[in-house]
Amino acid sequence: MGLTVLSALRGVSVCATLLLAGCAIHPRTPAHHPVSSKSISIPPKFTTPANSEAGLASIERQFRRNGDRRGVFAVAYLVTTRQIRADIHSGLFHDRKWADRGLVIFANLYRDALLNYQSGCLDRVPPAWRASFDAAASNHVTVLEDLVLGVSAHINRDLPFALEQAGIQPDPTIRYRDFLAVNHSLEAIVDDIQDCVARDYAPGLRQIETLSGRLDETVVLAAIRHARNIAWRHGVCLITAPTIADRNRVAAEIEAYALAQANRFLAPGCHMPWLARQLACIEQRGLWPVASPAFSGLDCPPCHQ
Numbered sequence: 001m002g003l004t005v006l007s008a009l010r011g012v013s014v015c016a017t018l019l020l021a022g023c024a025i026h027p028r029t030p031a032h033h034p035v036s037s038k039s040i041s042i043p044p045k046f047t048t049p050a051n052s053e054a055g056l057a058s059i060e061r062q063f064r065r066n067g068d069r070r071g072v073f074a075v076a077y078l079v080t081t082r083q084i085r086a087d088i089h090s091g092l093f094h095d096r097k098w099a100d101r102g103l104v105i106f107a108n109l110y111r112d113a114l115l116n117y118q119s120g121c122l123d124r125v126p127p128a129w130r131a132s133f134d135a136a137a138s139n140h141v142t143v144l145e146d147l148v149l150g151v152s153a154h155i156n157r158d159l160p161f162a163l164e165q166a167g168i169q170p171d172p173t174i175r176y177r178d179f180l181a182v183n184h185s186l187e188a189i190v191d192d193i194q195d196c197v198a199r200d201y202a203p204g205l206r207q208i209e210t211l212s213g214r215l216d217e218t219v220v221l222a223a224i225r226h227a228r229n230i231a232w233r234h235g236v237c238l239i240t241a242p243t244i245a246d247r248n249r250v251a252a253e254i255e256a257y258a259l260a261q262a263n264r265f266l267a268p269g270c271h272m273p274w275l276a277r278q279l280a281c282i283e284q285r286g287l288w289p290v291a292s293p294a295f296s297g298l299d300c301p302p303c304h305q
Contacts, residue, residue: 038066042115045108049100052107053081059114064200069136072143072201073150076193081107083189084182092185093178102166109158128153128258131266143202149262155227157258163235179232183225190217
């Protein structure tokens with residue numbers, strides 16, 4: 001048993017390193033699935049922080065009931081939105097109105113991507129989001145990869161455009177300070193996100209969390225802070241572009257950059273199918289027996305052999 005646990009932990013450690021390095025661990029690029037097997041009711045356009053949270057809760061609930069792996073990101077986003085709303089009310093942000101506006105804009109970018117994907121308007125779905133949704137529908141990636149692909153699309157693609165719509169004037173310094181305050185919100189809920197994802201999609205992750213302590217959270221938060229800083233710079237480039245043509249060029253570069261980040265996880269090149277199978281097994285069954293959700297993602301061979 002001791003050797004089995006050490007082997008499994010070594011595999012998880014390698015997996016985390018590969019994910020952060022942008023290496024694919026699954027055997028092939030997921031096939032395209034333009035529309036999920038079960039459509040959901042997507043709420044009307046969000047107009048307030050409150051109905052943004054309510055709408056995200058509805059989306060997450062439907063995904064979970066349908067066994068739709070897009071729910072992996074949805075539950076993480078819902079937990080994040082609730083925390084940021086609480087922090088806005090507690091006074092963490094200098095400009096509450098700007099933070100509220102940004103929260104709604106950000107949520108609508110995700111909602112619009114979902115709506116266009118489900119409606120079959122694929123030319124209106126940002127490429128990074130299409131890659132994420134296709135991967136979730138394919139069931140050829142792990143739960144952790146589903147989460148990483150969704151977070152990557154929302155930060156690398158959506159965040160610069162949300163900043164452009166929300167604006168950073170009249171004082172970009174104060175705006176940036178509030179932008180950085182979100183990092184404190186994320187630090188507060190990383191455990192909650194892990195618990196929700198484990199509860200609904202990958203019960204074995206709880207055991208990994210127990211054994212790894214705070215190391216995985218430290219690495220994840222550092223990666224997210226880095227991605228958010230790049231998104232800020234991209235947003236500033238959009239806002240300060242001198243002409244419409246320059247702005248459109250920057251926008252195209254952001255779309256390409258966000259897709260490239262997704263492709264680092266999806267494109268073949270350093271994929272390790274054995275590790276994908278091992279991680280999928282640990283996600284669903286753990287290092288010792290746990291109850292599994294109704295669906296399992298990648299086919300999982302018997303554990304502990």
